[in-house]
Amino acid sequence: MPVDQDAQSGSTPVGVGVGRGQDPSVRRRAWGVLALLVCLMLVNYADKVVVGLAGVDMKKDLGLDDAQFGVIQSSFFWLFAVGSILGGWLGGKIRARWLLAGIAAIWALSLAPMAAQAGFTTIIACRVLLGFAEGPTTALAMQVAHSWFPAHKRAVPSSIVVAGAGIGPLIAAPVLTWVIAEYSWHMAFGTLAVFGAVVALLWLLAGDSGPEATSTGHGAEGTTVLPERVPLTRLFGTGTLIGMMLLFFVAYANTSVKVSWLPLYLREGLGYDAETAGNLVALPYLGSAIAVILAGVASRALTRRGVGNRLTRAVLPACLVLASGLCTIGFSTLDRGAPQMALLILGSCLNSAGYGVAFAGLADVVPAAQRGIVFGIVTGVYSLGGVIAPMVIGELVASGESVAAGYGDGFMVLGVTMIIGAVIALMFAHPDRDAAKLAAKA
Incomplete structure (x- = not known):
């Protein structure tokens, strides 16, 4: 088995797993790194939502129409897929401490020109660069989070990382609305450029990959052991990868519309x-x-009770997205008022809820050494939802x-599209089955 680069460079030794009761200091470090990953996701999604918050003023100042x-x-997502795939590939070659710090630094640099007078072309160039740099963030954050926790304990850490995506706009919406109203x-x-630089420095000082980076165990008992590597064509031919990518695609279309x-x-x-809009925007997040x-x-909790990963990490997120699609259709037919806002908020909650669990389901069928590139490709594919949906x-x-x-x-x-994608994911995604097939062909 190849030795992880982070292990070579002085990180926690492979085999000292979080939650195994062997080293409390490793457990504390794991949760500290997880907190930093949440901060990265927080800034990542605050960067995304700012254009929507500033949209009315930007359109007025620059004379822009809706199209x-x-x-x-949409320009934010033009190179998002390229960044996702490139970042995933680099994730297996460059130490996570340096890679994520560099990515966050590029965020800050891409935001800085917007602090001065900027025209239509400059704004698009900055958004394209920002999207390219933010493309691999989720995939890399998941890869690092999974490297600190054994397979059967990844659902909660994965979900906490994704929660950072909700916390970012939750904080940013009222704060940035006030900044826009009081200043510009x-x-x-x-x-945001300043905060991005601060987070980059914090990650550089304290962030890194963990001891599970080369673990191939699967499931609560580790009964299915994945091979060290599987041809990408075989991985992406599994029902789980096909179903999850489509599920992520429609869910991210919803997320990008909400942000945009x-x-x-x-x-x-x-x-x-x-002011009211700024406060209401925070509620879905x-x-x-x-x-x-x-x-x-x-x-x-279901995993600990012996429920299979198909239900806990495939059926569960697909049902959540399906229900979100129904809510999206529902609020689109209602007039302004409390019932409409309730459906809008509920739909947003259901759509986001399955992300972390679904990533844990992907990790069940992807060998540890290939998670960076596979997560990057998956992120790149589903980011196309972010290209298409805002333009539509x-x-x-x-x-x-x-x-x-x-x-x-x-x-x-959007709601109809989400329902179709969720139904297909329910039909195809089956982590337990696909992991067993991959192990059998090793």
């Missing part, structure tokens, strides 16, 4: 003022941060009979 603003939102939308980008268009939908489509952790805890919403809003009708049509299409 042009949709292009700006340029100042909001400058603020929700603040504008609340203001332009529903008529809320800027608050619910999502809680829901994703609860889903991880539920998955872990922009076109529908621009061509609708009214702004509200355009948004309603967009969310209806």
Whole structure:
């Protein structure tokens, strides 16, 4: 078995697993690194949501129409897939301490020009660079988190990492809305650039991969041992990879629309003022941060009771996304009011809840040495949902009979797409079965 680069460079020795009762200091380090990963995800998603929060002012200052603003939102994802795949490949070659610190530093650099006067072309260039740098973040964060925890205990840490994606906009929405109102939308980008640089420094000082980086055990008892490497064509031919990629695709389409268009939908489509919209935007993220952790805890509890990984890490997230699709259709048909907001928030919570559990399901069928590249490819594929969905919403809003009708049509299409993707994932994804097949062919 190849020796992990981090083990060679002085990280915790392979075999000292978190949760095995062998070294309390390793356990404390694992949770400390997990906290830093949450901070990285926090900044990552705050960077994504800022354009939506500043959208009304940006459109006014720069004279942009809805279709042009949709292009700006979509441009973030133009090189997202390239960054995801490249970052996943580099994840197996460059120590996580240096790689993630460098990525976070690029975030800060890409945000800095937006703090000054910037035109349409400059904004797109900055968003493309930011998307390229943020592309591999989720995959690498999951790879590092999984390296600190044994296979049967990964659902909760995975969910905590994903919760950072909800905490970021939860904090950013009201804070950045205030910064934009009191100063300018340029100042909001400058603020995020500073925080990105700080997080990059913190990760450089204390972040790294852990002792499970080369572990091949699978399941609560480690009964299925994956081979050290599997041809990528065979991995991506499994039902689990096919089903999960499609599930991630439709779920990320929902997430990207929420990040890109929700603040504008609340203001332009529903008529809320800027302060109210900023506060309402935070509610789906608050619910999502809680829901994703609860889903991880539920998955872990079911695993401890002997429930198979198909139910806990495939059926569970697919059902959550399916229910989210139904909620999305529901709120798109309602007028402004408490019932509509309740469905909007519930749909967001359900959509986000399955991410961490689904990543744990992917890890069940992917050898440890290949998780970086596989997670990167998966992230790159599902990021296409972030390219397509914001542009489709922009076109529908621009061509609708009214702004509200355009948004309603967009969310209806999104909800139907999510249901279709979730149903296909339910049919295909089966981590236990696919892990056994891969082990048998080793």
